[in-house]
Amino acid sequence: ENGQHPDGQHPDGQAGNGHHGFGRVPRKEDARFIRGRGNYVDDIKLPGMLYGAILRSPHAHARLVSVDTTAAEAHPQVRAVITGETLTGLNLAWMPTLSNDVQAVLATDKVRYQGQEVAFVVAETHYAARDALELIDVDYEALPPVVDARKALDDDAPVIRDDVEGRTDNHIFDWEAGDAEHTDRVFGEAEVVVAQDVLYPRVHPAPLETCGIVADMDKVTGKLTVHTTTQAPHAHRTVYALVAGLPEHKIRVVSPDIGGGFGNKVGIYPGYVCAIVGSIVTGRPVKWIEDRSENLMTTSFARDYHMRGEIAATRDGRIRGLRVKVLADHGAFNGTAQPTKFPAGFFHVFTGSYDIEAAHCAVTGVYTNKAPGGVAYACSFRITEAAYLVERLVDVLAAELGADPAELRMRNLLRAEQFPYSTATGWEYDSGDYPRTLRTALDIAGYDELRAEQAGRRERGEGPLMGIGISFFTEAVGAGPRKHMDILGLGMADGAELRVHPTGKAVLRISVQTQGQGHETTFAQIVAHELGIPVDDVEVVHGDTDQTPFGLGTYGSRSTPVSGAATAVVARKVRERARIVAGAMLEASPEDLEWTPGRWAVRGDPSTGVTMQEIAMAAHGSLELPEGVEGHLDATTVYNPPNLTYPFGAYVAVVDVDPGTGKVTVRRFVAVDDCGVRINPMVVEGQVHGGLADGVGMALMQVMAFDEDGNHLGASFMDYLLPTAVECPSWELGETVTPSPHHPLGAKGVGESATVGSPAAIVNAVVDALRPYGVRHADMPLTPANVWRVVQGRPFRT
Ligand code: MCN
Ligand code: CUN
Known part of the structure; x- marks a missing residue:
């Protein structure tokens, strides 16, 4: 058994024609991708949109003496120049990281790595924004850098994070796991001990699409919409709410097609915050898309x-x-x-x-x-x-x-x-x-x-x-299990919502976000497998916080283990509701019904069965349902993995x-x-x-x-x-x-x-x-x- 089922059928024979469940179903999303019809962040163009560009530090470690933006501001196409000073006034110069540290959005005191963000220009065109970067005059006072981690804790190593009062070294944390004493005892008694220094070098996920955002602050409705490259739309929204002090219902995070993530698109980058500030300051949408060098030099x-x-x-x-x-x-x-x-x-x-x-x-x-x-x-x-x-x-x-x-x-x-x-x-x-x-x-x-x-x-x-x-x-x-795992205090359970329309077509809403993993197909397959309906009849909605239930997103290969489980659970809820409706249709007790993929039937008499599509129509129709049973076939769930x-x-x-x-x-x-x-x-x-x-x-x-x-x-x-x-x-x-x-x-x-x-x-x-x-x-x-x-x-x- 090597998984070869060229006909697209599940090995247990459940799949009929038109793919009703698991198996080698061709990816739905490929139809648009191979025709060049994907819709990535950089494809989005909003009316009146401006373009942002970032001025970055040429030094790995330097004191920031002054930033003169006069000439850039005078550029005829420039609409705003934002510096660390501007952000300090808005209390946004630093932002929280996913590890409970803080990170400079735009440098105020020092620059701490080559490529760090120093200023943000908003202009009528991308080229004008880039040109204006050259007009900003920054005075740096170079400091000796710490490049080799093995020297970071030396007594004479320059202190990188002197923004934190009283810090005297480059130490972040010590963490251990396991039983040291027991382990030492086992080593003490061992017949053979081998030791080896092993380096796992610094590498980069390098997705083909770099990171980017289109931020749009609507001053009339007070609603901020961001189209962005994110593996975790809901987590990003909550972080923006906490950072910017905006209520969550006034923030919509949309993640359209993503050209690869590989963990590069989990965090929030300074460019995102700058684009949002740029939109607030100018009152117009602002797009910022990083180039390849920026991606390789500055992102995770x-x-x-x-x-x-x-x-x-x-x-x-x-x-x-x-x-x-x-x-x-x-x-x-x-x-x-x-x-x-x-x-x-x-x-x-x-x-x-x-x-x-x-x-x-x-x-x-x-x-x-x-x-x-x-x-x-x-x-x-x-x-x-x-x-x-x-x-x-x-x-x-x-x-x-x-x-x-x-x-x-x-x-x-x-x-x-x-x-x-x-x-x-x-x-x-x-x-x-x-x-x-x-x-x-x-x-x-x-x-x-x-x-x-x-x-x-x-x-x-x-x-x-x-x-x-x-x-x-x-x-x-x-x-992960909520009692063991959270990110910034947000527990790691995922919601799922499933709606079945009168004709038996279904819409699944999930919080995880595909970056190429094929969720639009595989999550539809889970619903199809549980309800016995064609995969093509299930639409998967994701990547939009206004349209999907809360959940922590796609990374650590958690989509199938957590949201995949949520999808199975919510589909089973729908199936159970369908059983009650089927009971009313067949004038039988729901307990006497038996499920075969796609239909509920009286036990031992499959010919009497009603299909999921017939049940869906009846659930929305005038059929009398038992006391206390609501109509329709919709369900929601939240899955907390054990x-x-x-x-x-x-x-x-x-x-x-x-x-x-x-x-x-x-x-x-x-x-x-x-x-x-x-x-x-x-x-x-x-x-x-x-x-x-x-x-x-x-x-x-x-x-x-x-x-x-x-x-x-x-x-x-x-x-x-x-x-x-x-x-x-x-x-x-x-x-x-x-x-x-x-x-x-x-x-x-x-x-x-x-x-x-x-x-x-x-x-x-x-x-x-x-x-x-x-x-x-x-x-x-x-x-x-x-x-x-x-x-x-x-x-x-x-
Ligand atoms: N799948 C399946 N049967 C299983 C397990 C998974 O059919 N038993 C399918 C799933 O339905 C899903 C795909 O395989 O369509 C991957 O599922 P899963 O293992 O749950 O991983 P995620 O969907 O959570 O994807 C995240 C993972 C991570 S963390 C990185 S990093 C990475 C990876 O996916 N980034 C990718 N693969 C990637 N693939 C592409 N094309 N692009 C990326 O950015
Ligand atoms: Cu470690 S990369 Mo994947 O978890 O997004």
Whole structure:
């Protein structure tokens, strides 16, 4: 069973013609996307609209002495110039971040990273706004920057955040999880301990569409409408309400089509606030769209985790303990996006997929003179870092023990009968059959033959160097239970509303927001599956706070686990209401009715049944309903997930490395994902393909580099490389299905799985290829230059 159902039918045969439920339904949204008919923020043009542009700091760290805007204001096309001083007057110069810190909207005292926002010009055209930026005269007094996180806590390090009174260092937080004492004891008794420094470099989600906004303050109605690139429209609205002091019902956040988010569009950026202020000041709509360099230099980056991991094990390869220390570079403002209680996100799932007695991690966050962010790029709240670290460490242990990495993993993986499993750091994994998934991946790859080929090549000294890398990951997605998780005090439950019109057509309203994941199709499939009506008869409304119920948005692969569950629940409410109506129609007691997809019928006599469409008409008609039963078939719900869902997967990469040039070619990549029940296997495979490409990008090509003055060295796609079909092999996918026991559909999230799981497989493969040089670890990105450097001066031994 590999999920191939080319006819679009659900494997259990429920789907009829015209797609009534789960299965490989083509994406509804693609019809407009492939015709160039998408409607993105930059496509929006409002009457009288003005254009904004941002003046940014050329320095990574400097005192702001003066900002002279006289010449810019005199530009004939300029309508407003806004500075930190203007905003101070409005009490808007600083805004709250998602981590309970503050961030400068426009600099007032200092600039703290290259590209930081200093002034905002509003003009009649985009070009005029850009031209006028050049007329602003800023006097900076350069300060020494902190670029290397490892030096941020030195005694002589310049203090970046002296805006906070009494602050004397660049320390943000210390956070730990697990049992330190127990872990130290296990390490003390261990037969084998291996330790490894591992860097997960600073990278960027780089969605194809950059961030932007059209802000429109209507002075007559007092209503602010913002069209913007956001993964979380409702959360943005509440934050704007709190920041600007406007009531929520006077703010409408609309998120039209979004050209990729990948966590880049979770937070609120200074440009958004400036555009809103610009509209308030001028009384006209203001559009601000950032360019590629602005996106790469200033918006939410990802990772930048300096990790040291240790594994304690027995001589025969039983892993007993894990100990981790992390230095987290958060940039100049602590703006990471994650549930409040978890300053290091979900990094404490670093025990991965293994049965480990004791584990402990300590994470220290520091400020540096770089852009803020850290949680983005399909990371599942730092599970990327955690999964990469443990999967690297397991390979280091395998090298130390002379063990096969597949066998070592098999030996330590959680077994099916151990679920639900409580980890040493406090997670409760819901379900899994890990050995089966790893075996499936090894079988597809032909692992034994690959190892034989590798041995033969090594023996014959036949180039290029061949490497085989494995990774096994477990994710925790679907944030989250209200009692454990909130963002800025907002609980993480999602609403859903379902209306069924008289003719049986349905409208679903949800709070999550697609950025390319196909929600308009897959959420319609959930309703179709529950009500037995065609997918085409269900319209999904999202991305507009005036039209959808409250919910926290799309990130951390939470849409299916939370809003997907809400959708199933609300559709079941409608189905139950339909049962009562059907009872009245059939003159039978509702308890005596039986559901077969699409119809309620008297038990044992399906021919008597009434269809959902007939029931809908009757529910809106003159049929007499039982005492106390309202007409119509509409329902609402709020879903508070009882736990996260824990998708997992086994990946095998095969690479060829040219030791002369350092070039790595990914020859094959096998990915077996288990995300529980798949609503649309084709969409899931698309998500996995994208994430695997991310893995190639991070493992081999991507890093946001800085020079020692804090100059950004990767502000265009010439330097910051995105993987293309040329660098990617033809992905080989498999699947296993272990339903989530607590999700109404048995589904788990999958949108970030492949990004989380794939980098380790590729790096493990490259290190495996370099084994003859005695290489045990090499940090990403494994660019030709970096690989070449790693092997220089090392003797080659087969
Ligand atoms: N799905 C399914 N069956 C499952 C699980 C998911 O059919 N068992 C489908 C869903 O119905 C949905 C898609 O797969 O259409 C992804 O679902 P889910 O795993 O719930 O993830 P989200 O929808 O919450 O998407 C968020 C996730 C994140 S956090 C990042 S980052 C990322 C990712 O999605 N950004 C993306 N994938 C992306 N894909 C595109 N094209 N663009 C982005 O910006
Ligand atoms: Cu960490 S990126 Mo996705 O959660 O939006």
